[in-house]
Amino acid sequence: MSNLIKTEWFKLRKDRSFRVLSWMLITAAVLYPLLEFGNASLPTVEDYYLNNVLGIHSDIVKLIPSILAGFFITSEYSMGTMKSIASSGKNRIQIYFAKLTMFAVGAIFISIILPIFMTGASAIFFGFTDMPDIAFYLQTVGIIMLYAAAFASIMAIFATIFTDSGKTIGFLLLFFLLVDWPLQVLASKVPFFEPIVNHSIFKLVYDIVRFNELDHSEVITLVTVPILTFLLSGILGSLIFRNKEIK
Amino acid sequence: MNEYVLKTNDLSKKYQNKMALNKVNLSIKKGTIYGFIGQNGAGKSTLIRLITGLANPTSGTFELFEKTDGQALIEARKRIGTIIEGPALYPHMTAHENLEAHRLLKGIPGKDCVDKTLALVGLQNTGKKKAKNFSLGMKQRLGLAIALLGDPEFLILDEPINGLDPMGVVEIRELLKKLNQAYGITILISSHILSELHLLATHYGIIHDGELLEQLSATELNEKCQQYLHIKVDNPNKAATIIESQLSTNDFEVMPDGSIKLFAHVNTPGLVSKTLTKEELVIEQFMPMGEDLEAYFSNRIGGVGHE
Numbered sequence: 001m002s003n004l005i006k007t008e009w010f011k012l013r014k015d016r017s018f019r020v021l022s023w024m025l026i027t028a029a030v031l032y033p034l035l036e037f038g039n040a041s042l043p044t045v046e047d048y049y050l051n052n053v054l055g056i057h058s059d060i061v062k063l064i065p066s067i068l069a070g071f072f073i074t075s076e077y078s079m080g081t082m083k084s085i086a087s088s089g090k091n092r093i094q095i096y097f098a099k100l101t102m103f104a105v106g107a108i109f110i111s112i113i114l115p116i117f118m119t120g121a122s123a124i125f126f127g128f129t130d131m132p133d134i135a136f137y138l139q140t141v142g143i144i145m146l147y148a149a150a151f152a153s154i155m156a157i158f159a160t161i162f163t164d165s166g167k168t169i170g171f172l173l174l175f176f177l178l179v180d181w182p183l184q185v186l187a188s189k190v191p192f193f194e195p196i197v198n199h200s201i202f203k204l205v206y207d208i209v210r211f212n213e214l215d216h217s218e219v220i221t222l223v224t225v226p227i228l229t230f231l232l233s234g235i236l237g238s239l240i241f242r243n244k245e246i247k
Numbered sequence: 248m249n250e251y252v253l254k255t256n257d258l259s260k261k262y263q264n265k266m267a268l269n270k271v272n273l274s275i276k277k278g279t280i281y282g283f284i285g286q287n288g289a290g291k292s293t294l295i296r297l298i299t300g301l302a303n304p305t306s307g308t309f310e311l312f313e314k315t316d317g318q319a320l321i322e323a324r325k326r327i328g329t330i331i332e333g334p335a336l337y338p339h340m341t342a343h344e345n346l347e348a349h350r351l352l353k354g355i356p357g358k359d360c361v362d363k364t365l366a367l368v369g370l371q372n373t374g375k376k377k378a379k380n381f382s383l384g385m386k387q388r389l390g391l392a393i394a395l396l397g398d399p400e401f402l403i404l405d406e407p408i409n410g411l412d413p414m415g416v417v418e419i420r421e422l423l424k425k426l427n428q429a430y431g432i433t434i435l436i437s438s439h440i441l442s443e444l445h446l447l448a449t450h451y452g453i454i455h456d457g458e459l460l461e462q463l464s465a466t467e468l469n470e471k472c473q474q475y476l477h478i479k480v481d482n483p484n485k486a487a488t489i490i491e492s493q494l495s496t497n498d499f500e501v502m503p504d505g506s507i508k509l510f511a512h513v514n515t516p517g518l519v520s521k522t523l524t525k526e527e528l529v530i531e532q533f534m535p536m537g538e539d540l541e542a543y544f545s546n547r548i549g550g551v552g553h554e
Binding site: 003004006007010011014015016079080081082083084085086087088089090091245246247 | 296299300301302303318321322323324325326327329331332333334335336337338339340344347348349351352353354393
């Protein structure tokens, strides 16, 4: 398993899409706070973190890694390299989890670029007074990482099913852009699904910004649901991959 | 100790309504170079995909290094190197990086093997050139280097010389011969270039429409590739009569163009020409000929055109 992890880490570091996406996000994160200079007054870093950074993180967590999924996972099938991995004498379940682990690492890295670089840049531009509470900051960043991994585990399933990078990216972008609406309809029409939808990562990801307002049980839910999602999606994806005929 | 690295027992694979492989019983002895011959869609790649674990058989079994299933079979695959349906490369990586990725995958300690393997296939000087910018021949060499990484005991090569220039073909042929003879590596090689395969393989398997038609050694093939005398005379009917009566054989064929294929007296062409000229026949063409692998293969699968 360690050989597989090392290989996937090596490939992630060399992955062009990962580098491009990371640099684009870092650039945007550093430049975006400059737009505030057009307003009458500058926000505090605390307000900026709450309204701007956490305000858009759910889109970053769901959408940007979808592009990485297409290039990092599905392209292994289109390039034919999955054939040499699958025939290398490694267990398919281990191959899948190694891939998922490193993809999740990539998704986590992408998802924390805004909280780190945008907050850092806003502190430099707006001043270091009124910084966000360090505990709140670290807790929210930690939970963003959990959700990035959870969404990554769902993306990995689809990236394994498809064998064309373009299809994977297109499908995942559409899926994550539109999934909230049918889930809301489902929850409102079918009572059975309501608690499931309300306790899914698709709904809970929007609660991160309200972290300080949540009670203990809600915090437990906010933390455990993405972990369970990662594990269950990982198991489901690995079973799909184990039975998949690699062409 | 088992002398076979691979044995299949009634191995079958069905895709929807088509039998891609139908009860194939193939065996590859240790230390041989097994030329796997078949048209596109004959089942070569399907068999290779089953052996390498990319697909599961519909029925039947196979033994790879005596291992038949489960984790033991997965472990046995660590002893093989593969090129399956073309070289599998990371296009944005250099040759060195491609090998490094596979070195890590195979858990080979030390980075020396990467440079050694690149030198073995003649790609040591590619520097920072990305694999996507390689010629087809260079890609094939890199694919072969990846297959060779980790000193495999059994190489499975699907069309490894596609796209190579003539010198490249010779170099890869010599390299494969060396790997086989000096290191005892068993090789399963499928190729459309049958003349090239003829210079390399010690054993052959002919597959057609998912069925293994024949397995034979190079010696057996040479015996089966019938030698004959190609004769063209001004009067083929008279010549046929003379051959039957004076040379005492009916082991010949009169072809539609009037030429005669004489399978007997191959080692005594002087007697044949002397007999025919004595009967005042005008010999227009007279030469010893024989089937090569391509002709044999074509005949074996029913005379249809082949690649």
